[in-house]
Amino acid sequence: MKIGLRTIKTALGAVIAMVLAYELKLDYWxxxxxxxxxxxxxxxxxxxxxxxxxxxxxxxxxxxxxxxFWLLGFNPWAFGLFLLLFIPLAMQLRLQEGIVVSAVLVSHFLLQKSYSWYWLSNEFELMLIGVGVALLFNLFMPSLMAQIKGFQNTAEDELRQILLQMAEQLTGTTDVPTWQHLGALLTVIRKGRNWASRQQDNQLLVENDFYRSYFEMRRNQYEMLRQMQANLDQITLSLKESAPIRELLTETATTLAEPTKVPHLQKSVTKLQKKFDAAPLPTNRAEFESRAHLYLFLLDFETLLTLAGDFYEKVVLTEK
Structure with a gap:
């Protein structure tokens, strides 16, 4: 049986809250x-x-x-009226998190047949002690950075593998499991983004949205990769324009974690696009369609690099 940190905090916090309420001589401690x-x-x-x-x-x-209680007295009918008024109003004001706890506190008025200042103060102090101890314990949250960086490394490994497999497919290889790696990439991006959000929500005084933005950038890149692979699957001919694109995909895969390489890669894509524009027209329909899909592949590849470039420029350089 594994006992997690939240379980330990909950158990210890409950004990401390009850001891505090008891020592303060509060009723219903x-x-x-x-x-x-x-x-x-x-x-x-x-x-x-x-x-x-x-x-x-x-x-x-x-x-x-x-x-x-003033209208109906201290009886179950009055408590029912209270619930009829309180629950919908709390829902409308988005205070539903406090419905159950507040109802329990109000039930003490019914049991004591009083809503005097003593009982109002007693119940409100119980509330303050309960939430105060919980807040104190929730200030101590374990860092999730090890897990987040693990997801980051896995995402980059998957992305690197996808780019290399795309380069391999451009050589004419058909049995390439790129779609499987795309599915794995999406899964790890979602997990990484969720953990990054949790880590950010545990930081009250420090605003560092790097990893959440990072996984959002990778999520957008994933969409480009899907479009690139869809176009790649439609290329039926071996084209001479494929060779420099293969080299560029391989270079991108090997320099994936180096932000300074992105501008160079973007310039290389622009040069390839100009070569496409200057190339002779296709001689038949099959060549035309394959070249069109290869050109669309290159456009999406350019967008993929732009996403990375914008991220590193706006997030990384800004933080520095």
């Missing part, structure tokens, strides 16, 4: 522990968001509870 359990979240920023929503929902609930 165990409720503080329950609130802590419900308030420990996966990311630091989301924990702060939930805490604010629950405090707001508690204030709203207390106001509606006082109205309901």
């Amino acid at each position: 165990s409720t503080a522990g329950i609130i802590t359990i419900l308030s420990v979240q996966n990311t630091t920023r989301y924990s702060f968001s939930v805490a604010g929503l629950r405090i707001g929902a508690t204030i709203l609930a207390f106001g509606l509870a006082i109205l309901s």
Whole structure:
């Protein structure tokens, strides 16, 4: 049986919250522990968001509870009226995170048949202790950078393999599993982006969106690669224009992690496009179609490089 960090934080936080509430001589002190359990979240920023929503929902609930008990007295009908008013209003105000906790706190008014200042203060202190302890524990989140960099390396390995396989297919090889690698690339990009978002949401004072932007750039490149492969599959002839493109694909694969190489690669693509424009017209339909798909392949390849160039220019150079 594996016990995760969140489980440890939840258990320890609940104990501390209950001890604090007990030492402060609050009634229903165990409720503080329950609130802590419900308030420990996966990311630091989301924990702060939930805490604010629950405090707001508690204030709203207390106001509606006082109205309901004043109108109908301390009985189940009054509690039902409170729920009829509170739940839809909380949903409309997007305070649904605090519905259950607030309802539990209001039930204490019903049990005590009072909403005096003492009980209002008691219940609000339980809420503050519960969410406060949860927030304190959620400030300590493990770094996810090792996993994120692992996804980055895997994505670059897949991308490198795809480019080399495309170069191989341009030699006339047909049995190339490029589509399988494209599927693997998409999977690792999605995982990397999710983990990068979690890491970013755990940083309250530091704004560093590098990895989330990185995986977004790779996601856009994936779409270009899909279009490139679709055009590549339509090329039925061996064309002389394929040789320099093969060399460029291979060079790109070997310099994938070197931002300074991108401008050089972009210039090489531009030169190839000019050679295409100056080349003699095709002599038959098959050659025309193959050259057209190869030209479209080159255009998408140019876009793929542009995406990388823009990313490194705007994100990497800006951070430096």
